[in-house]
Amino acid sequence: MxxxxxxxxxxxxxxxxxxxxxxxxxxxxxxxxxxxxxxxxxxxxxxxxxxxxxxxxxxxxxxxxxxxxxxxxxxxxxxxAYQSYMEVVTLVGIYVAMALGLNIVVGLAGLLDLGFVAFFAVGAYTYGIFATAQAAEFMPFGTFPLGGESFWIFILLGCFVAALFGILLGIPVLRVKGDYLAIVTLGFGEIIRIVFNNLDRPVNITNGAMGLSSITPPQLFGITFIYPSQFYFIVLAILVIVFLSVRRLEYSKIGRSWKAVRENEIAAQSMGIHLVRTKLTAFAVGASFSGMMGVVFAAKQTFVDPTSFTLLESITILVMVILGGMGSVPGVILGAAIMTILNMQVLTEITNWLNQLSLSGVISIPDALSPAKMQRFIFGAILILFALYRPQGLLPAKNPIFNKELLKKKPKNTEISLPKEGANYVHPNS
Known part of the structure; x- marks a missing residue:
């Protein structure tokens, strides 16, 4: 065998x-x-x-x-069950894209960010405000809500607006690191949520705690996207772009700069790496991916409010990155998929199955140990087991190792293709 x-x-x-x-x-x-x-x-x-x-x-x-x-x-x-399956994989795609964005900040640049969900909220509200009648409350011109065709433009707008907020976050945190960086980013995330929660006076921009409802769904060639099976293909297309972008950035000059800053800022600066520009780029690029998915989330849910963007969401995305393996693109994808599927489907199915057995009299479960109450406990226990037995992540990051002799013999303007998992070498495109 x-x-x-x-x-x-x-x-x-x-x-x-x-x-x-x-x-x-x-x-x-x-x-x-x-x-x-x-x-x-x-x-x-x-x-x-x-x-x-x-x-x-x-x-x-x-x-x-x-x-x-x-x-x-x-x-x-x-x-x-078609739409429920598509709902699960659509949410997996959304969280994978956000986890890849956070992986740039945390995994590659080494900047601990506990307020990453703020950029997700910025993208969601950027589309939600103008895709409802809410924009008419403070805009002196234009007709609102905008049509569903504007959704495709707002994907780019959400990307740029979130990147701008990423730069705004990066500017004050350049002077702190470690635990203090985590505190500052946590505060930024809470500030964004509270601002959206109270920005209904003196000028009503976000409708406050009531949120934005009846958001216009996307439209393309006369087709209205209202089902998870339709949003699945939108998320899949964006995810492919995010994945290719992350892979290219990881082994580019800026990607190597991020890794150098992560390992040792003083050494990186002595080698000529501009710390301010490198850190701001990491925040901006990571935030842009989250902003795009915020636009998709708002269009899919047709409703957003501040309760969707709490600290728990930021921690959940961070756990996805750590669980999969910080700095590892395949690992982050796996971590985000496992976390989302566990929360959305596996634990829910187990809970429903145990409830049915309890109602039919097959088993007797005390109220204190009811499956609905124990779901988060089981989820936490699973994370603890992963942390104990896979402390480096499910798929740890692999740094490419090149053969010096091949590099010396390589003609100019040509590439060397190394096997993905050879004995000594790892190809960066694998």
């Missing part, structure tokens, strides 16, 4: 065949058993298996696109 596994481990063809069979079986299982959460999760886990294969980078993109764009929506679309 061990010899067979060793052969598969080094055989790309065998890995590809086994992965194809796995995807086919899980897709058919979900297609035939629409209410099977296990089949749904097993199909999603094929992306994790794909990450560990030795297939080429381009092949992985093709397979991942086939699973996410074709097989998952098609397999899940044959039953009543």
């Amino acid at each position: 061990n010899s067979y596994l060793e052969k598969v481990k080094h055989n790309k063809l065998a890995q590809g065949v086994l992965l194809a069979l796995y995807i086919l079986v899980t897709s058919l299982s979900l297609y035939l058993a629409q209410k099977s959460v296990i089949a749904f999760l097993l199909l999603l886990s094929s992306l994790l298996l794909l990450h560990f294969t030795k297939l080429s980078y381009a092949t992985k993109w093709v397979v991942a696109g086939l699973v996410l764009v074709v097989l998952l929506p098609l397999s899940a679309s044959q039953g009543m």
